[in-house]
Amino acid sequence: MDQREIYLVDDSADHRYLVRTIFNKFLPNYHVRFFQGGSELYQFLILQSSPDYAGRLPALIILDHQMPAISGLEVLKLLRRTPDNAKTKWKTMPIVILSNDDSNDIINKCYLAGANSFFLKPQEFEELRYMLETICHYWMDYNKLPQISQPKIEQKPTTLDHDE
Incomplete structure (x- = not known):
């Protein structure tokens, strides 16, 4: 069983319903x-x-940019600052931002904070479907991410390791 999934964060119940339907x-x-x-x-x-x-x-994490309390941009910044461990890879986790506002300033802020992609939210159902298919196929099926390697434990030489 594949243990990976997509996380979608959006404060709009209507948008979550459309995405769930797709x-x-x-x-x-x-x-x-x-x-x-x-x-x-x-x-x-x-x-x-x-x-x-x-x-x-x-x-893959898909974040809505405009949310109350904590914006998608702020979540993105938090994730990129969270230390990686053996199971989680926050620094290389693909994070896509969706927004109703595609101003150059917002796009720049998102990429500077560590977004991997930025998309303007489509208004039409078929456009949203196509965009989600494209995002999923690219990030989940084709893109290759680095694996976190476990730190090597340095071995101290034993007497058998030395030439006498």
Whole structure:
């Protein structure tokens, strides 16, 4: 069983419903977990950092830029500053930003904070479907990410290692 999934964060129940419909009907091979806001996502991700966590890990995070309390940009900054561990790879985790505002200033801020992609939210259902298919195929099927390597334990030479 694939233990990777997509996390989608959007404060709009209507948008989450549309996205859920698209995944259920057109992209059933991808497992998606929905979050209503940035703080909900961040708290869940911190729990995943526990060595005891055995659930699915995100392979892709899709963040709405404009959310109350904590914006997608702020969540992005938090994730990029969170230390990686043996299970989680926050620094290289693909993070896509969706926004209704595609001003150059916002796009620049998102990329400077560590976004991997920035998309303007489509207004039409078919455009949204096509965009989600493209994002998923690229980030989940084709893109290759670096693996975190475990630090090598330095071995001290024993007497058998030395020439006498």
